[in-house]
Amino acid sequence: MQREMTSELIKEILGKYPGTKDNLIKALHELQETNPLNYISPEIMEKCAAHFRLTKAQVYGVVTYYSMFSIKPRGKYHISLCKSPVCSMMGSENIFRYLEDKYGLLPDHVSDDGLFSLEKSECLGRCGKAPSMMINKDVYTGLTTDKIDEILLNLKSKPGK
Amino acid sequence: MKNITIEIDGKKITTEEGTNLLQVARDNGIDIPGLCYHKKLTPTGACRLCVVKVENMPGLVMSCTVQVKDGMKVTAFDEETEQNRRHTLSYLLSEHNEAYNASYEDELRPLIRRYKLEKPADRPVKPIWQNIPRIIDDSSPVLTYDSSKCIKCFRCIKACEEVQGKGVLSFADRGISKYIVAGFGEWKNSECDGCGECIQLCPTGAIVEKPFRGKFKIDTVEKKVITTCPYCGVGCQTEVFVKDEKIVRIDGVEGVLPNDGRLCVKGRFGYQYANHKKRLTHPLIKKNGKFVKSSWNEALDLIASKFNEIKLKYGSESLAAYSSAKCSNEENYLLQKFVRLAFGNNNIDYCTRLCHASTVTAMLKQFGDGAGSNSIQDFETTDCLFVIGNNIIETHPITATYVKRGKAEGQKIIVVDPRWTPLVKYADIWLQPKLATDVALLNGLVNIIIENDWVDKDFIANRVENGLQAFDELKAITNKYTPSYTEKITGISQKKLYEAAKMYATAHTAMIATGMGMSQQTVGTNNVFSLINMCLVTGQIGKERCGVNPPRGQNNVQGATDVGASPVNYPGYIPVTNDENRRKIAKLWNVPYENLDPKPGLTTIEIMNAAYDGKIKALYCMGENPVITDPNQNHTIAALEKLYFLVVQDIFETETSFYADVILPAASLFEKDGSVVNSDRRVLRLRKVIDAPGEAKTDWKIIIEVANRMGTDIGNYENAEEIWNEVREAAPILGGVTYQRIEHEGIQWPCPTEDHPGTSTLFLEKFNTPSGKAKIIPVDYQPQSEIATEEFPIIMNSGRMLYHYHSSTLSRKSDILNAYADKSYVIMNPNDAERLGIKDGDEVLVCSPRGNLKTRAMVRDEVLTGEAFMPWHFHESPVNALTRSEMDPQSKIAPFKYSAVRIEKA
CATH class of the missing domain: 2.20.25.90 (ADC-like domains)
Structure with a gap:
């Protein structure tokens, strides 16, 4: 299992950003990407509020407004598989089923090894090559079950932190 | 502002250019609907109900977002605007849960009736609110939020941000599932302090208060x-x-x-205290060590005979009274009249002696007036605010809202405090001096101001006694307080000292707010002298939005002294020692002038010390709780035990009434008519809301009864207004303030005549000293007599918190206030805690040479190493067991802010 990032690391990252609120979103991105649990923890929000002289709710409002920020722990690799009509017609529903059957991945859950989490995503704008998904910042299109196996195997064998 | 004329639905309206169109319409009886607009808030344009047509503007515009211009032609009501509003309202209703428990004013319901949308079938948009995730946050002690009743109008967010300056609320999520959050989605763990501004401004019952919800209907x-x-x-x-x-x-x-x-x-x-079951409802007399119920007759006869007996046996100087900042002007006036006539001395004082006595002493000497020089709104509009020893957000939360609003508009704020206070979050500069080094700090700032020539020489020459000569005398003293010398004493870096001096001295306008941190020291008066010196050399007084303000602790501290509850002054700050004054007062009171004692009376702590020494034999204590509020608790208790006769008149039994011979049940402020004076000298009305419980009586009626039975005539009054009219005659500064004039809004003294508008800023023309000029009084820094030793190595500071109030006789009767805070604590620096092996939350023993107490450690870097802080509201951990009764020689205030202590794990 992955661990929460340390208070020291949060402080170190925040230290790079001037304490004005226009830097909040940039800092949140870096904090989430650095966090082994791939989310914005209460401690991160707390420290951001203090650093940027905001209240807790002001930070929480920003974090919950944008779908790319999560307030729940996610896998190291967060899969956003498109659920919109085009991808559905092109087989994304099969792929959801496949991910559940073979890998035990359910939407809004994290795999036991902490590597993967899954989200039913709105349209990713890659309908021309549906079905599509994103893993963290990378886009994958023309998905088939074989392709999924290949991608996930590849990620699993990557040296991790 | 330019006056202009606009036309709404053919009606010509004259108004000021740039005002809000919706507000102008409503002020002129044109009832354009709207839910998100509130005149206290910036316009939002979220609900879209206030749409109108404006000539030469395309489409429908939201009137709340339009500023009026000359000649503007507006159509507020025609078929199109009304149709549009009906449709919009229907949209809002589709997302809205209409359940209504009748305990709040709902602004939506009248609109539903107005647009005939009561029946769901009549609504063009069908309900979808059941399909939207419903968030209910019930975690706050004071309110509940229900997203299903929320129309996302922004009012609560803006109430919190713009009105109260807190910004605790925000929207979470987006689109249709957007809802209001405090903190990270849980009100209880947010920064919300329960002021309830959001409740008051919520138009739809999405945020409603908890107490008595469902227990009554608003229209009943x-x-x-x-x-x-x-x-x-x-x-x-x-x-x-x-x-x-x-x-x-x-x-x-x-x-x-x-x-x-x-x-x-x-x-x-x-x-909650007003209707509390522990209220005193009958007089109580101590018989064989136990309090037993008695009739008013028995209690009053006993008091009168004891007072007379003691006066006869030990002389009139053996009697004294404590007046109360919690009682009305009228009651304080009558009690001082009673003391001067029935006791025949001037032994009357009250808790002001324990709070701003030193401030007032210095201000009277330097300005000729002891009250705050500005109005509350000036806290928002001044360019620079210098807040010293004043935890204003917690102790004067509403004054602080003006400060925070000022900050949002670009005001500069300098905070001087040895411990972190919430205002530091808003401050441009925070100076954290070591405790009790204020004179050195302020002299050091003056030094920098002089060195950099930020001095207002014209002001000094024209408005200060002995002008530039006085300035040179000050300079001779402050010369040695060079930045490096000042840094050595205060621990504040030279750079910060320079920045603060520059910010204050060079601001276009600057105001000072000074608090207990300055006044409650053995050098309290000197502290304020040096503060005022800084104000005078920079000329930051004598003009609008400049001056010195000591926000007052209780709701009538200002008034009690104004009406003469003072050992040295008659009503209106007229010294008792002056022959002519005595003649004037004697004439008003219709007594021989020889009956009035020309000798100043004893002050609060002097009364207690005299009781300890056996010189004061009887004490009449109205609405004060000295066991908790006086310094050196063991000494206070010993003094009370030595008294032959103690009368406590209060609304509850208190730690002090335990030592009384007779306890009299008084009426609370909700149960009486009268008036009070607030921190900006505003005379405000008290009005009776409910009846006093049982046989409890209004204080002024009790005082008259005691006087009558002692055989002293202090006058007969039908009501509070008659007493007030006598106060007006006694105190010229209040002469023009009639009840009728303050029916709607208070008036600030001085207000000598009925055609005088009152005075919002003092000293614009002249100071109130005999010469009409202010005085520079140079003072030197003096180290404290009490110092940290090996045995008592930590210096204890004490003060207040938002949720409780003074000896907390009132505030701890409230479940809500207790839900926010019900435990004492001591804030310690992490370095000290580590050295002593104490962890956050540990129970600790705090000992001083005077006494000791138990409390919990709160380990925070809010205080410096070697210093600690405790709130004094908690009788079970009474800070005043630690403090000493050594006094500031000039004002007789006690050093509540400075006691050497030892802290150890309990």
Whole structure:
């Protein structure tokens, strides 16, 4: 299992950003990407509020407004598989089923090894090559079950932190 | 502002250019609907109900977002605008849960009727609210939020941000599932301090208050009475709702000063004490060591005979009285009259001696007036605010709202405090001096100001006694307080000293707010002398939005002294030692002038010391609790035990009444008519809201009864107004303030005549000293006599917190205030805690040479190493067991802020 990032690391990252609120979103991105649990923890929000002289709710409002920020722990690799009509017609529903059957991945859950989490995503704008998904910042299109196996195997064998 | 004319639906309206169109329309009786607009907030344009047509503007525009221009032609009501509003309202309703428990004013319901949308079938948009995730946050002690009733109008967010300056609320999520959050989605763990501004401004019942919810219906409330809040010295105007002789709700009164509808958690929710079951309802007489119920006759006869007997046997100087900052002007006036006539001395004082006595002493000497020089709104509009020893956000929450609003508009704030206070979050500069080094700090700032020539020589030459010569004398003293010398004493870096001096001295306008941190020291008066010196050399007084202000602690501290509850002054600050004054007062009171004692009386702590020494034999204590509030508790208790006769007149049994011979049940501030004076010298009305419980009586009626039975005539009055009219005759500064004139809004003294408008800023033309000029009084820094030793190595500071109030006789009767805070604590620096092996939350023993107590450690870097802080509201951990009764020689105030202690793990 992955661990929460340390208070020291949060402080170190925040230290790079001037304490004005226009830097909040940039800092949140870096904090989430650095966090082994791939989310914005209460401690991160707390420290951001203090650093940027905001209240807790002001930070929480920003974090919950944008779908790319999560307030729940996610896998190291967060899969956003498109659920919109085009991808559905092109087989994304099969792929959801496949991910559940073979890998035990359910939407809004994290795999036991902490590597993967899954989200039913709105349209990713890659309908021309549906079905599509994103893993963290990378886009994958023309998905088939074989392709999924290949991608996930590849990620699993990557040296991790 | 330019006056212009606009036309709405053919009606010509003259108004000021740039004002809000919706507000102008409503002010002129044109009732354009709207839910998101509130005149206290910036326009939002979220609900779209206020749409109108404006000539030469395309389409429908939201009138709340339009500023009026000359010649503007507006159509507010025609078929199109009304159709549009009906449709919009239907949209809002589709996302809205209409369940209504009738305990709040709902602005939506009248609109539903107005647009005939009661029946769901009549609505063009069908309901979808059941399909939207519903968020209910019930975690706050004071309110509940229900997203299903929320129309996302922004009012609560803006109430919190713009009105109260807190910004605790925000939207979470987006689109249709957007909802209001405090903190990370849980009100209880947010920064919310329960002021309830959001409740008062919520139009739809999405945020409703908890107390008495479901216990009454808003339209069955029997009366709503406007009166002054019983807590701090801001003097907020409150509207009190009564149902079945019980207070069931308090709202702020919009549109009048000092608070314009704003309240804090104590003012809005701290009323439970009034109807509390522990209220005193009968006189009690101590018989064989036990208090037993008695009749008023028996109690009053006993008091009168004892007072007379002691006066006869030990002389008139053996009697004294404590007056009360919690009683009305009228009652304080009568008690001082009683003391001067029935006791025949001037032994009357009260808790002001323990709070701003030193400030007032210095201000009287230097300015000729001891009251704050500015109005509450100036806290928002001044360019620079210098806040020293004043935890203003917690102790004067509504004054602080003006400060925070000023900050949002670019005001500069300098905070000087040895410990972190919430205002530091808003400060441009925080100076954290070591405790009790204020004179050195202020002399050091003056030094920098002189060195950099930020001095206002014209002001000094024209408005200061002995002008530039006085300035040179000050300079001779401050010369040695070079930045490096000042840094050595205070621990503040030279750079910060320079920045603060520059910010204050070079600001276009600057105001000072000074608090207990400055006054409650053995050098309290010197502290304020040096503060005022800084103000005078920079000329930051004598003009609008400049001056010195000591926000007052209780809701009538200012008034009690104004009306003469003082050992040295008659009403209106007229010294008792002056022959002519005595003649004038004797004539007014219709007594031989020889009956009035020309000798100044004893002050609060002197009275207690005299009791300890056996010189004071009887004490009449009205609404004070010296066991908790006086320094050196063991000494106080010993003094009270030595008294032959102690009368305590209060609304509850207190730590002090335990030592009384007779306890008299008094009426609370909700149960009486009268007046008070707030921190900006505003005379405000108290109005009776409910009846006093049992046989409890209004204080002034009790005082008259005691006087009559002692055979002393202090006058007969039908009502509080008659007493007030006598006060006006005695005190020229209040002469022009009639009840009729303050019916709607208070008037600031001095107001000598009925055609005088009152005075918002003091000293614009001249100071109130005999010469009409202010005085520079140079003072040197003196190290403390009490120092940290090996045995007592930590210096203890003490003070207040938002949720409780002084000896907390009132505030701890409130479940709500207790839910926020009900435990004492001591704040310690992590370095000290580590050295002593103490962890956050540990129970600790705190000992001083005077006494000891137990409390919990709160380990925070809010205080410096070697210093600690405790709130003094908790009788079970009484800070005043630690403090000493050594006094500031000039003002007789005690050093509550400085005691050497030892802290160890309990």
